[in-house]
Amino acid sequence: MKIVVCIKQVPDTTEIKIDPKTGTLIREGVPSIINPDDKGGLEMALQLKEEKGAHITVITMGPPQADLILREAFAMGADRAIHLTDRKFAGADTLATSYALAGALKKLDFDLLITGRQAIDGDTAQVGPQIAEHLDLPQVSYLEDLKFDGEKTFTMKRHIEEGYQILEVEAPCVVTVLSSANTPRYMSVGGIVDAYQKEVEVWGKDQIDVDETLLGLKGSPTSVHKAFARGLKPAGELYEVDTDEAVGIIINKMKEKFIL
Amino acid sequence: MNFSLTKEQELFQQMIRDFAENEVKPLAAEVDEQERFPIETVEKMAKIGIMGIPIPKQYGGAGGNNLMYSMAVEELSAVCGTTGVIVSAHTSLCAAPILEHGTEEQKQKYLPKLASGEWIGAFGLTEPNAGTDAAGQQTTAVEDGDNYIINGSKIFITNAEYAHVYVIFAMTDKSQGTRGITAFIIEKGTPGFSFGKKEKKMGIKGSATNELIFENCVLPKTNMLGKLSKGFGIAMKTLDGGRIGIAAQALGLAQGAINETVKYVKERKQFGRAISAFQNTQFQLADMNTKTEASRMLVRKAAYKKDNKIAYSVDAAMAKLYAAETAMEVTNKAVQLHGGYGYTREYPVERMMRDAKITEIYEGTSEVQRMVISANMLK
Numbered sequence: 001m002k003i004v005v006c007i008k009q010v011p012d013t014t015e016i017k018i019d020p021k022t023g024t025l026i027r028e029g030v031p032s033i034i035n036p037d038d039k040g041g042l043e044m045a046l047q048l049k050e051e052k053g054a055h056i057t058v059i060t061m062g063p064p065q066a067d068l069i070l071r072e073a074f075a076m077g078a079d080r081a082i083h084l085t086d087r088k089f090a091g092a093d094t095l096a097t098s099y100a101l102a103g104a105l106k107k108l109d110f111d112l113l114i115t116g117r118q119a120i121d122g123d124t125a126q127v128g129p130q131i132a133e134h135l136d137l138p139q140v141s142y143l144e145d146l147k148f149d150g151e152k153t154f155t156m157k158r159h160i161e162e163g164y165q166i167l168e169v170e171a172p173c174v175v176t177v178l179s180s181a182n183t184p185r186y187m188s189v190g191g192i193v194d195a196y197q198k199e200v201e202v203w204g205k206d207q208i209d210v211d212e213t214l215l216g217l218k219g220s221p222t223s224v225h226k227a228f229a230r231g232l233k234p235a236g237e238l239y240e241v242d243t244d245e246a247v248g249i250i251i252n253k254m255k256e257k258f259i260l
Numbered sequence: 261m262n263f264s265l266t267k268e269q270e271l272f273q274q275m276i277r278d279f280a281e282n283e284v285k286p287l288a289a290e291v292d293e294q295e296r297f298p299i300e301t302v303e304k305m306a307k308i309g310i311m312g313i314p315i316p317k318q319y320g321g322a323g324g325n326n327l328m329y330s331m332a333v334e335e336l337s338a339v340c341g342t343t344g345v346i347v348s349a350h351t352s353l354c355a356a357p358i359l360e361h362g363t364e365e366q367k368q369k370y371l372p373k374l375a376s377g378e379w380i381g382a383f384g385l386t387e388p389n390a391g392t393d394a395a396g397q398q399t400t401a402v403e404d405g406d407n408y409i410i411n412g413s414k415i416f417i418t419n420a421e422y423a424h425v426y427v428i429f430a431m432t433d434k435s436q437g438t439r440g441i442t443a444f445i446i447e448k449g450t451p452g453f454s455f456g457k458k459e460k461k462m463g464i465k466g467s468a469t470n471e472l473i474f475e476n477c478v479l480p481k482t483n484m485l486g487k488l489s490k491g492f493g494i495a496m497k498t499l500d501g502g503r504i505g506i507a508a509q510a511l512g513l514a515q516g517a518i519n520e521t522v523k524y525v526k527e528r529k530q531f532g533r534a535i536s537a538f539q540n541t542q543f544q545l546a547d548m549n550t551k552t553e554a555s556r557m558l559v560r561k562a563a564y565k566k567d568n569k570i571a572y573s574v575d576a577a578m579a580k581l582y583a584a585e586t587a588m589e590v591t592n593k594a595v596q597l598h599g600g601y602g603y604t605r606e607y608p609v610e611r612m613m614r615d616a617k618i619t620e621i622y623e624g625t626s627e628v629q630r631m632v633i634s635a636n637m638l639k
Contacts, residue, residue: 031274071271187275189309189322189332196268 037116091217102134291466306377320372337512341615342466348505354381420470452477463614
């Protein structure tokens with residue numbers, strides 16, 4: 001089986017701060033990581049490889065420093081890595097991003113394409129489904145589990161608000177995975193030693209199947225109008241009372257705010 | 261000259277730090293309190309290759325180097341001194357001498373199992389009457405056809421009960437002194453080989469420390485490590501490498517104590533402000549950090565030299581001497597800056613201080629390191 005996993009380098013938002021004056025992220029000193037949902041997707045691929053045998057290609061689109069997450073993917077067990085990077089890709093929204101990725105994916109042969117559900121920096125959850133549309137492939141989003149019958153059929157557990165769905169899908173298809181699906185493995189020491197001996201293939205716009213006018217900022221119908229930090233909420237009020245009294249306090253508060 | 265880590269080393273440091281933080285740190289207090297060998301941690305380390313970092317890939321190792329190995333021991337020791345010494349004794353004192361002095365057959369037999377962590381390694385040189393004076397060995401190995409018969413005992417052996425393979429030393433010719441010592445590889449379960457009492461220690465309480473007892477223990481000649489009578493040299497070379505590991509352990513303990521102290525002094529308030537606002541705290545921290553960074557430079561220089569096949573014996577001695585004494589000083593200051601809380605087991609710095617003391621003693625006391633360093637100056 002051939003699997004392609006799309007991964008993205010993101011700032012570790014657990015360690016991020018927002019400049020209260022400008023409303024922008026303070027990127028300085030914030031470590032970059034593999035987006036957690038994408039790492040869950042990579043782990044899902046690695047488990048499939050262990051169970052059924054598979055060749056795993058990881059692909060990322062991003063600036064030169066995104067090379068680091070491809071090395072990390074090698075150290076976890078990926079077989080091939082492709083880095084899509086070109087000045088023409090810069091400023092892409094989700095549509096232009098998924099278009100460029102799809103242009104690269106058309107060059108690859110795969111049975112399963114895995115992306116994370118969403119990235120912790122943009123939180124759109126759009127790129128995976130858009131790639132599936134560009135490639136005209138069936139897609140299943142919000143995956144918690146996936147099994148392969150060894151021939152052509154995947155059985156998938158899809159998270160939905162009230163519970164889950166079990167679906168059967170035939171290869172080739174696209175799935176988006178939740179980080180809660182698994183616990184990603186650590187990179188291995190031997191894997192790290194090898195990661196920098198292996199070649200990361202660097203592809204620009206000329207290596208992929210795309211119309212240049214649909215790339216980057218030019219190809220992006222959406223743009224960010226304004227980003228702002230939510231103000232800090234004041235500390236709540238704490239009452240240590242029995243249930244009846246608590247109900248009374250809550251009803252009064254709701255009346256004060258004209259909710260009731 | 262370049263003081264930067266390579267990208268590969270940075271990625272390695274990131275991985276090992278995550279591993280230490282998530283898998284090792286949560287167990288550190290319990291392992292100390294219960295004097296329990298953290299076998300589950302060893303299994304996790306084995307899975308990702310930490311038990312075979314500087315062992316070449318052809319023998320099942322990770323194919324890394326001594327610098328990476330020292331970084332691993334440092335990061336593990338920063339959260340748990342016990343875990344640091346388990347890896348250090350296993351790697352430096354058992355796998356390394358087999359790699360350096362073993363026959364191809366011995367390497368094929370032992371290294372894949374040690375590097376994968378399926379087996380844990382240990383080392384037996386010290387005896388009740390042969391500590392710093394290692395030449396006073398009383399354990400004997402007497403030739404008997406195709407075998408040697410071993411009699412005697414070894415004390416203070418790290419990983420003892422939990423290990424599977426041991427590099428030990430015995431007198432094959434008592435009349436020759438140090439020139440009559442030979443090294444052997446012995447497996448757990450060999451008839452006549454048993455364990456004595458488990459030591460109750462001040463620190464590194466989770467590491468298993470036992471006596472090894474040999475009573476008419478029959479070893480085939482093929483278990484001799486290196487040549488007949490060359491054991492003393494093998495022991496000294498092995499300890500040179502081991503000192504890098506222990507220096508890294510001491511370095512990690514000092515860094516761990518600094519990490520805890522920086523966190524604490526920002527939170528702890530006295531006289532209406534955080535104690536980090538007092539100049540005494542600031543100056544203490546500055547000294548702690550400067551000495552710890554100096555230790556790091558010495559450790560990495562020794563590891564670099566070993567990796568590049570440059571004589572490193574004196575560098576390893578300096579690294580161990582300085583890092584160990586720094587660990588003792590820094591952990592002591594860390595407890596002082598924590599005040600009364602630092603003396604309780606609610607905070608990890610008292611454990612770090614207890615763990616640090618052994619780094620001035622084992623694998624060559626600080627006094628032995630001074631002998632090594634000065635002997636090289638005066639020769």
